[in-house]
Structure formats: C-alpha cells, structure tokens
Amino acid sequence: MPATPAWPPASTPRLFVDQLLGPDAAPVIDGPAAHYLLNVMRQRVGAPLLLFDNRSGEWLGTIADAGKRSLTVRIEKQTRAREAVPDLWLCFAPVKKARLDWIIEKATELGVARLQPVITERTIVDRVKGERLEAQIIEACEQCGRTALPELAEPVKLPHLLKAWPADRALLFADEDGGAPFATIAAAPPAAILTGPEGGFTPNERALLLAHAAVRRVALGPRILRAETAAITSIGLWMGLHGDWR
Ligand code: SAH
Numbered sequence: 001m002p003a004t005p006a007w008p009p010a011s012t013p014r015l016f017v018d019q020l021l022g023p024d025a026a027p028v029i030d031g032p033a034a035h036y037l038l039n040v041m042r043q044r045v046g047a048p049l050l051l052f053d054n055r056s057g058e059w060l061g062t063i064a065d066a067g068k069r070s071l072t073v074r075i076e077k078q079t080r081a082r083e084a085v086p087d088l089w090l091c092f093a094p095v096k097k098a099r100l101d102w103i104i105e106k107a108t109e110l111g112v113a114r115l116q117p118v119i120t121e122r123t124i125v126d127r128v129k130g131e132r133l134e135a136q137i138i139e140a141c142e143q144c145g146r147t148a149l150p151e152l153a154e155p156v157k158l159p160h161l162l163k164a165w166p167a168d169r170a171l172l173f174a175d176e177d178g179g180a181p182f183a184t185i186a187a188a189p190p191a192a193i194l195t196g197p198e199g200g201f202t203p204n205e206r207a208l209l210l211a212h213a214a215v216r217r218v219a220l221g222p223r224i225l226r227a228e229t230a231a232i233t234s235i236g237l238w239m240g241l242h243g244d245w246r
Pocket of ligand 1: 174175176177178194195196197198199200201218219220221222223224225226227228230231
C-alpha cells in the first residue's frame, strides 16, 4: 500500500508575513514575496503555503486568488505554535559585509534569541544596515523552520553594553588572548556570547570586560579564529551544552 503523500509537500513555500495570522485571517502577500511565489515558484490558486508571523506560530494556507503582483491566502489550519527559543544572545562586533551576513544567517539557523551588534575600538564597519540584516534574518528563518525571529538590536558601544548589562545573564567573552575552555564555563541560560572585530579587543577593552561581574572569559582552542568562526562555533557549543540540541 503506497504511503499517502505527506501534506503539505516538503516543497511547500514557507514565508514570513508581518501581519497577525489566525483562522479568520486572509493575508495579502505583495511585493517581492508575491513576485517570488507567482513568477519564480509559479504558484497558482489552490497551491499550499506555510506562513508564520513571529506572533501566533505557523499556519497552512492556500492561495485563494492571485493578481499580477499580489495574492490572497485562505488560512486552513495552524501547523505549529511559535516556539520558545533558547535564551542566548550573540553580541558581536560587526565585520565586513559578506562575513557579517554569514554571521547573521548562521546565528539565526543555530537558534539565537537576540543579535546585538557591539561597536568596539577596532570595529572598522562604521554603520550596520538594519534592514539588510532583517531581510537576512527572515530568509534564514524561512529556510530553517523557525517560527520565532531573533531580535536584532540597535548597535551599541561596548562600555554602554556593559553598563546596562542584565546581572542575571552570563556574558561569555570569546577572548583570542586566552580564557577557560568553553565546556568548563557555567553558562546555563540566560546567557550571551561576545566576539570581537577582525582586529580583536584592545587591552583597555579586555580590562573593562574582565572587571565585569557577569563576564566569563572563554578560549576557543589554540588557533586564532576569524570572528565569524568564533561566533558560530561558540553558539554551536553552547546549543549542544545548554540549548535545544540536547
Ligand atoms: N586579530 C586578532 C584576532 C581577532 S579574531 C589577533 O590576531 O589576535 C576576532 C574575534 O574572534 C576575537 O576578538 C575573539 O572574539 C574571537 N576569537 C578568535 N580566536 C579565538 C580563540 N582562539 N579563542 C577565543 N576567541 C577567539
């Protein structure tokens, strides 16, 4: 007896919509998302879609009608609740564009709750394009199955970050100059990881960090990693030890 094919099929497009979904919602999709569905994926009326809104979870819908540049979706049922994401923040000194995009995409896939750009003395990127990073986050969530988007915070200078730091959150300072092996550090959630820019941290910054009660200095092996390698590796380690990979 051939197994009945799963519904919706694995190839069903999955999209974030910034509008509250629900049984009676009739979301209208336009702009680039509509172009992608109608012209790239050549979806037609009756085709299934998976939509999530970062509020109510994920819903299965079907295209109710479609114009040239927009389409309306009829909601069929809720497929998933908005998941609880492990309470881990990535605080990172922005690095050059392509590598920065990579950090954002991988940190989202790996399950971070919040992305906090931190401007340090040797940060060479002078501004962070929030809307570009938001688009990166959404695309990564659509691909990896998240229904809860990580929050993208406004860039902040390191001293300000430390001054306002929540006392109950461990800040794992990935220090290229040394520190305890990651696995030996107590860092149950709520936790955060901090990585520096291409030029690393200055002695001043290191002193500021090591004087802070919430900071734990962690080493990521004997080699100098690129900032993005350090960010992604430490998130993976944390997820395996304290996150939702167990
Ligand atoms: N240019 C600096 C290295 C900066 S690497 C130098 O040559 O010393 C960029 C960031 O990645 C660092 O600030 C740190 O946060 C992280 N990092 C790189 N290698 C690391 C290691 N072995 N242990 C901990 N963190 C590391």
